[in-house]
Amino acid sequence: MGASLPRYLDLKIHQAVRERAYDGITVVGAYERSYPSTIFQxxxxxxxxxxxxxxxxxxxxxxxIECFPGYDYVEHYAEAIASFLGIQQRQGGMLTPPSRVSFQPASCSDTQNALKATSIRGFPEGADTVVLGMVHRLERLTGPVDWAGDGCFAWKVRQFNGRKVAFVGFRPAFWGNISGEVVHYLASQYGVREVLYLGKLGSVKRGLRPNTLLATGGLSYVRGQAVEWENVLRDSVASVAQACTVKGNHITLGSVLHETKNWLASLPSSVDFVDPEVGMMGQAAIQHGIRFGYLHIISDNVAEKYEEDLSNERMRSVLAGRSKLYEVVQDVLGHYLSSAVGRNR
Known part of the structure; x- marks a missing residue:
């Protein structure tokens, strides 16, 4: 992220971290939204x-610091705090040595137990397809009906050509292995047969300007191993969004703070995209024998510097570019969900 890193971190760090030095700061996996826990301003x-x-x-x-339980999320936030405090000290913004930062790793069981305690327990039976991610940007597909559910999860259920489709939103972050555990839970507890994920990712190839293109594919490298699935959105992308969609291979990385120059230089030339979730979801889908596809906005470019990146996502140009791309995403999903091919797979 280079020169944008301080601005990115400044947007993410809880105010309690800034107030004073402590005997220590520990990031833990815990979903707490009431006193004595304090909400991030x-x-x-x-x-x-x-x-x-x-x-x-x-x-x-x-x-x-209490994160929704997930190993990648907890580790990322601990690294973000440590980086923020280190930058503050180097810039002379701290009069005392920064607090020591550590984290308590969250296990898959911790994530599953946290999910079971949320409103996902009320998820409707019989959904064939679940759409996860930026579902609130799919107004043409979700319709005017209010979101059901409360707490962490909410959903809308629609019928598309005989297929029951649930659009599911998550109020915390689908970060890293949390996303894979959500897919695991929906497949194992509710018999979901297909998951579509809509989000954002980074390009590791030059020439791809953020917020002007979509990304899709059928392979991600997860901890050095290739995870491959049939990309169920491939034909619909080719039919209605080929001109603005890049097809490529993905690598799953637990934190944007790991996207260093040395990391970039070590990547195989076959890798095009990076984010913390796609491979985790694809891996869970394969384990349960269900279908999977993703269609993401390219929101950042790790290989070269553009004005738009993860530190200024509320810029007018960013919002305008993404708004246009969400229209294309709805075209693709509408085509896929309404097609006989999608229903009969």
Missing amino acids: GEKQDKPFNWQRPTARIINNHLY
Whole structure:
């Protein structure tokens, strides 16, 4: 992220971290939204999903930052805090040495137990297809009906050519292995047969300007191993969005803070995209024998610097570019969900 890193971190770090030095700061896997935990003042509550951020609790001059349980999410936030404090100290913004930062790893069981305690327990039976991610941007497909569910999850159910489709939103972040555990839960507990994921990712190839193109594919490298699936959206992308969609291979990385120059230089030339979730979802889908596809906005370019990146996502040009791309995403999904090919797979 280079020169944009301080601005990115400044948007993410809980106010309690900035207030003073502590005996230590520990990031833990815990979903807490009530007193004595304190809410992050930077939460963007002008959108229905992906806005709840880690909370904070102070016990005996030790600060605990509480993330929705997931190994990648907990580790990422600990690294973000440590990086933020290090930058502040180097810039002379701190009069005392920064607090020592650590994290308690969250297991897959921790994530599953946290999911079971949420409103996902009320998920409707019989959904063939689940659409995850930026579902609040799919107004043409979801329709005017209110979102059902509360707490972490909410959903709308629609029929498309005989297929029952649930659009599912998540108020915390689908970060890293949390996303894979959500797919696992929906497949194992509710018999979901297909998951479509709509989000954003980074390009690792030059020449792909952020917020002007979509990305899709059928392969991700997860911890060095290739995970491959049939991309169920491939034909619909080719039919209605070929001109603005890049097809390529993906690599799953637990944190944007791991996207360093050395990491980029070590990548095989076959890799085109990076984010923390796609491979985790694809891997879970394969394990359960269900279908999977993703269609993401290219929101950042790791290989070369553009004005638009993850540190200024509320810029007018970013919002305008993404708004146009969400229209294309709806064209693709509408084509796929309404087609006999999609229904009979």
